[in-house]
Amino acid sequence: xxxxxxxxxxxxxxxxxxxxxxxxxxxxxxxxxxxxxxxxxxxxxxxxxxxxxxxxxxxxxxxxxxxxxxxxxxxxxxxxxxxxxxxxxxxxxxxxxxxxxxxxxxxxxxxxxxxxxxxxxxxxxxxxxxxxxxxxxxxxxxxxxxxxxxxxxxxxxxxxxxxxxxxxxxxxxxxxxxxxxxxxxxxxxxxxxxxxxxxxxxxxxxxxxxxxxxxxxxxx
Numbered sequence: 215x216x217x218x219x220x221x222x223x224x225x226x227x228x229x230x231x232x233x234x235x236x237x238x239x240x241x242x243x244x245x246x247x248x249x250x251x252x253x254x255x256x257x258x259x260x261x262x263x264x265x266x267x268x269x270x271x272x273x274x275x276x277x278x279x280x281x282x283x284x285x286x287x288x289x290x291x292x293x294x295x296x297x298x299x300x301x302x303x304x305x306x307x308x309x310x311x312x313x314x315x316x317x318x319x320x321x322x323x324x325x326x327x328x329x330x331x332x333x334x335x336x337x338x339x340x341x342x343x344x345x346x347x348x349x350x351x352x353x354x355x356x357x358x359x360x361x362x363x364x365x366x367x368x369x370x371x372x373x374x375x376x377x378x379x380x381x382x383x384x385x386x387x388x389x390x391x392x393x394x395x396x397x398x399x400x401x402x403x404x405x406x407x408x409x410x411x412x413x414x415x416x417x418x419x420x421x422x423x424x425x426x427x428x429x430x431x432x433x434x
Contacts, residue, residue: 252280252420252421252422252423253280253422253423253424253425254278254280254281254422254423254424254425255278255279255280255424255425255426255427256276256277256278256424256425256426256427257276257277257278257427258274258275258276258426258427258428258429259274259275259276259428259429259430260272260273260274260275260287260428260429260430260431261273261274261430261431261432261433262430262431262432262433263432263433263434264432264433264434267293268293269290269291269292269293270290270291271288271289271290272287272288272289272290272291273286273287273288274286274287274288274289275287282309282310283307283308283309284307284308284310285305285306285307285308286305286306287303287304287305287306287320288303288304288305289301289302289303289304289320290302290303291324297325297326297327298323298324298325298326299323299324299326300322300323301320301321301322301323301324301337301339302321303319303320303321303339304317304318304319304320305317305318305319305320306318307343313347314345314346314347314348315346316343316344316345316346317344318341318342318343318344319340319341319342319344320339320340320341320342320355321339321340322337322338322339322340322355323337323338324336324337324338325337331362331363331364332360332361332362332363333360333361333362333363333372334358334359334360334361335358335359335360335361336356336357336358336359337355337356337357337358338354338355338356338357339354339355339356339357340352340353340354340355341353341354341355341380351382351384352382352383352384353380353381353382353383353389354380354381354383355378355379355380355381356378356379356381357376357377357378358376358377358378359374359375359376359396360374360375361373361374361398362374368401368402369399369400369401370398370399370400371397371398371399372397372398372399372400373395373396373397373398374395374396374397374398375394375395376392376393376394376395376396376410376412377392377393378390378391378392378393378394378412379391379392387417388417389416389417389418390414390415390416390417391414391415392412392413392414392415392424393412393413394410394411394412394413395410395411396408396409396410396411396426397409403432404431404432405429405430405431405432406428406429406430406432407428407429407430408426408427408428408429408430409425409426409427409428410425410426410427410428411423411425412424412425412426
């Protein structure tokens with residue numbers, strides 16, 4: 215009986231996440247229809263070191279040629295439970311066009327649940343952006359991804375849906391929403407490639423299509 219209730223809860227959770235992503239997509243499409251669209255591409259290679267207790271340390275440079283923004287992101291992921299990770303991170307943003315570099319903190323938690331071949335991942339980060347000029351920004355970033363995992367020998371192929379929103383604490387409003395479709399390739403749990411396409415609505419900077427190209431190498 216207990217196992218049956220758990221399976222029912224997981225199926226309800228899968229349904230809830232699917233509805234959330236679909237509603238986010240509808241909302242995003244309506245917002246995108248209100249203004250012209252631009253595009254940007256993020257290149258994000260990174261390296262991870264995994265300890266015996268599954269704690270992960272990562273270092274990630276990044277660059278966006280369209281926005282002329284560079285970043286360096288250092289973070290650690292601590293496995294608190296089988297389904298719960300604690301995320302601690304620091305990101306430096308180089309904004310040469312604005313003369314306004316930022317030191318930022320990104321701390322939060324990630325929840326993960328398996329439902330049959332599906333993986334539901336929800337990450338909630340508080341992003342404190344300390345700016346050298348002008349006022350600082352403080353956001354809550356909530357990202358949900360729904361993966362479908364296909365394992366073929368040493369390769370894991372995982373197409374996924376994404377829904378992400380940014381809540382701005384000062385104005386108490388949602389300032390950004392992303393809805394996307396991606397695919398994650400993982401080889402021997404050592405090498406991965408993540409290709410993501412998103413539609414982005416932004417309250418202040420307009421609407422755009424944003425691509426994320428990630429590659430990762432894992433060391434033990």
